[in-house]
Amino acid sequence: MPQIQLGLGVDSTETIINVIKMFALFLLMVQLVPLLVWVERRGSAFIQNRYGPNRVGPLGLLQLLADAVKFLFKEEFRPKKGVAFMYYFAPIMALLPGALSFASIPLSVPITLQGENWGPYNFVLQGYDLGIGIVFILGISSLGVYSLLMAGWGSSNKYSLMGALRASAQAISYELALSLSLVGILMVYGTFSFTEIVAQQQGPLTFNFMGQQQVWSFLPNWGIFYQPLGALLFFAATFAEANRLPFDLPEAEGELVAGFHTEYAGFKLLMFYIGEYGHMLVASCLLATFYFGGYNIPGVTPAEVTAFFASYVGEGNLSQILTAVTYHVSLLLRVLLFLWVFIHVRWTLPRFRYDQLMDLGWKTMLPWALFNACATAVILWLFQS
Amino acid sequence: MPMNSLIDVGLSHYLALSAALFAIGMLGVLMRRNVIVMMMSIELMLNAVNLTFIAFSRFRDNMDGQAMVFFVMTIAAAEAAVGLALAVTIFKRFREVNIRYFEHLKG
Amino acid sequence: MTLTAQDLLFYILGGLSLASALGVLLMTNPIYSALCLALTMVSLAGLYASMQAWFVAGVQLIVYAGAVMVLFVMVLMLFDLKSEIKAFSRGAVAGFMKLVAVGLMTGAFLAAIYNSADTLLGTSLAAHVDGTVSTKALAQLLFGKYVFAFEAMGVLLLIIAIGAVALSRIEGGTHADE
Numbered sequence: 001m002p003q004i005q006l007g008l009g010v011d012s013t014e015t016i017i018n019v020i021k022m023f024a025l026f027l028l029m030v031q032l033v034p035l036l037v038w039v040e041r042r043g044s045a046f047i048q049n050r051y052g053p054n055r056v057g058p059l060g061l062l063q064l065l066a067d068a069v070k071f072l073f074k075e076e077f078r079p080k081k082g083v084a085f086m087y088y089f090a091p092i093m094a095l096l097p098g099a100l101s102f103a104s105i106p107l108s109v110p111i112t113l114q115g116e117n118w119g120p121y122n123f124v125l126q127g128y129d130l131g132i133g134i135v136f137i138l139g140i141s142s143l144g145v146y147s148l149l150m151a152g153w154g155s156s157n158k159y160s161l162m163g164a165l166r167a168s169a170q171a172i173s174y175e176l177a178l179s180l181s182l183v184g185i186l187m188v189y190g191t192f193s194f195t196e197i198v199a200q201q202q203g204p205l206t207f208n209f210m211g212q213q214q215v216w217s218f219l220p221n222w223g224i225f226y227q228p229l230g231a232l233l234f235f236a237a238t239f240a241e242a243n244r245l246p247f248d249l250p251e252a253e254g255e256l257v258a259g260f261h262t263e264y265a266g267f268k269l270l271m272f273y274i275g276e277y278g279h280m281l282v283a284s285c286l287l288a289t290f291y292f293g294g295y296n297i298p299g300v301t302p303a304e305v306t307a308f309f310a311s312y313v314g315e316g317n318l319s320q321i322l323t324a325v326t327y328h329v330s331l332l333l334r335v336l337l338f339l340w341v342f343i344h345v346r347w348t349l350p351r352f353r354y355d356q357l358m359d360l361g362w363k364t365m366l367p368w369a370l371f372n373a374c375a376t377a378v379i380l381w382l383f384q385s
Numbered sequence: 386m387p388m389n390s391l392i393d394v395g396l397s398h399y400l401a402l403s404a405a406l407f408a409i410g411m412l413g414v415l416m417r418r419n420v421i422v423m424m425m426s427i428e429l430m431l432n433a434v435n436l437t438f439i440a441f442s443r444f445r446d447n448m449d450g451q452a453m454v455f456f457v458m459t460i461a462a463a464e465a466a467v468g469l470a471l472a473v474t475i476f477k478r479f480r481e482v483n484i485r486y487f488e489h490l491k492g
Numbered sequence: 493m494t495l496t497a498q499d500l501l502f503y504i505l506g507g508l509s510l511a512s513a514l515g516v517l518l519m520t521n522p523i524y525s526a527l528c529l530a531l532t533m534v535s536l537a538g539l540y541a542s543m544q545a546w547f548v549a550g551v552q553l554i555v556y557a558g559a560v561m562v563l564f565v566m567v568l569m570l571f572d573l574k575s576e577i578k579a580f581s582r583g584a585v586a587g588f589m590k591l592v593a594v595g596l597m598t599g600a601f602l603a604a605i606y607n608s609a610d611t612l613l614g615t616s617l618a619a620h621v622d623g624t625v626s627t628k629a630l631a632q633l634l635f636g637k638y639v640f641a642f643e644a645m646g647v648l649l650l651i652i653a654i655g656a657v658a659l660s661r662i663e664g665g666t667h668a669d670e
Contacts, residue, residue: 131624135550139537142558146530149565153523165569168562175558192547193624394499397609399543402506404601406532408594409513415590421568422522425529428560429513432536435552443543448626451548452633458555459645463652465560469567470659476571 014121025103025127033277038064040343047347074266079156082263086154091264091271093147098278101137103127105285106195108295108328109302111320124195125324132192137286138179141241145171147275148243148260155263163259166354167243173361174240174247180369181233184376185290188226197223198294202301207383220298223291229372231291233365238283240361242276244342246349247357284338288331295331302327399440407433420475420482424468431461501542509535523568530561547627 038053042060045053056062078087108125130136145168152164189197205219207226224231240247256262261272288294297305305326309319352360410433413426435454442450472482479486512535515528533556540549634642 130546132546132550132627135547135554139550139553139558142554142562143534145558145562146527146565149562149569150527153569161569165566168566172559172562175554179554191624192627196624394502397605398502398506399539400605401602402502402510404598404605405510406513407601408598409510409517411597412590412594413517415594416517416587419522421564422516422525425516425525425564428556429516429529429532432533432556436536436539439540439543439545439548442545448629448633449637451545451626451630452638454545454548455551455634456638456641456645458551459649462555462560463648465563466652466656467659469563470656473567473660482571 017121017123021123022103022127026099029099029102029278029281030274032281033274034064034068036277036280036339036343037067037273039340040346041067043343044347047344071266071270077263077265079263082156083154086150087263088154088268090147090151090154091268091275093150094144094272094275095278096147097141097144098275098282101140101282102278102285104130104133104136104194105282105289106198106294107331108324111324113317113320115317125328126195129193129195133194134182134186134192137282138175138182141279141282142171142175144241144275144279147272151260151264151272155260157263159256159258160260160262163256163262166256167260170240170243170247170357170361173358174237174365177233177361177365177369178237178241180366180373181230181237182290183369183373184227184230185223187373187376187380188223194289194294198289198296201293202296220293220296222293227291227372227376229368230376231287233369233372234290235287237365238280238287239342239345240357242279242283242342244276244280244346246345246352248346248351280339280342281335284335284342285331287338288334292334295327297327297330396440396444399444400437403433403436403440406430406436418484420472420484420487421469423484424465424472428461428465431457498542501538505535505538505542509539523565526561526564526568530557530565533557533561544626547630 038061041053041063044050045060053060053063056066078084104127106124106126106129110122110124112120112122114120148164148167148171152160152162152167155161185197186192189200191197191200201221201223203221205216205221205225207214219225261269264272302323306319306323309322309326310316313319313322407430410426410429413429414423417423417426435457438450438453438457442448475486476482479489509532512528512531516525516532519525519528533552537549537552537557540546540552
């Protein structure tokens, strides 16, 4: 019998825990969706004075329940002239990019667990660490277009098809600005790995100026202070990538009924929503990781936090776990803040026209992203020489 | 012995896969009559070559193969851009992208 | 005899890429051909990653699967081509000759690979390479040894962009055919 080595862990315990971790990460993404739907519906109800979400039950929570029941019990329906395989496969495909890229983002500091008679296990709170995280995420998220194209073609409906074509053109255009805005970050940190980027953002703001090291202790060492323009461009481009307002031309209600998901209802529509929220979640995580210090807490190091917990519960596994949870909450707070911004932009800004969208992408954001990359290169060269 | 050589995947396995992909792509260029499908088959052939480069780079521990892949990819992207622009032009004229309409381009 | 993750991935992804490449050849609707080719690109990216060419795998996803194939699918959807009746070339004799020619070529390739198996298998295999390390080595190669070719590629892409714009602007834009 051939032996099987899959490289998931040193022994079976570690392999099993790693596999469980993958499922947990996927569930984490899916479980965030009801919360976001609630925030979105309640926020929109307050802003536009809608009935329902700000009146039904305590805090409008019953509206969520009603939505879930509606999603589950809607009649199963499929356009007769559509292509069945593509029609059913598109919602599944919509989930993949978000889930895969979310799993490659580090969510907290690594934990080392050790017992009396079991060896030290080192767990990173991350699905997989590829070392080229940024390239991987850009590649995976560019696959999301296929879900829209398949939905548009499989529905056999001209509104769906127009929405899908708009979506793919938009995604390709804004991907350029998105990737180029990240070039600055790559040059500043000199790595593709998220873990290293987060590690470099620890401590106070430190940089070399005229050959002398400057330390500004009143500011954290976050990417936003090195790349303010890049952060702005990245933030704007992620809206377009996630097909959110003000860039939601693919599903502009006034023009295309509902765009690529016109023919979808019930649970299949919900899967598209999960995909969209997954996209937003990944975008928020990336924004936090690149520009806002990742899971770092300003002013303290992980070792100090572990020592603090160890003074209460004693050295060992529990203090490690508490540290990881603290750092995870620190990341989660930032991510939730960005998600809140994402949602509220949707209900405050009007939609672009399609030619304005293309002009903004190609004639404004792309040149500025190029300028940002060139300026970063020149400044880095001047400061470090 | 045959079981052993099947399980221990080496350079020859990757080369064989690449040869098969190249053959399929070549058949596509020769047999299909839709210009866009023919271009896609050429992309397939270029990808087969890329696989060979990567396999040699891995099993010979030499990074030059990976650098070559970049050049092939650039050429492939350029070919796709020009080819699609040509196909759009042909389609505007004849409402069809069959290869036999390219005969009308002369003169 | 150990079955490592790389061997397993070779069979899964290699089979997937072969099946989807056959799909490109055999599907009469060009849109399905294009989607099959996208699947081939993705599985090839997986194969590159399994051979620890991490950065090339990422670029394969971004350039091929994310940009080139999306362009193909978009153009095909705009054309709205139905399943073609004459998808394959005519002529039984010519078709047979083509099949024989491709078969001979592939046979020659496979025979060459089989015969050189002994010399090929004796090569050194690097240990697990971290993505960051191999990417750095690749960058040093691209911007050092091959820098002139790299710059020439940039010029080529610029020319291609201008050429594509010029081609598609003939007769005043995409929608002016009447």
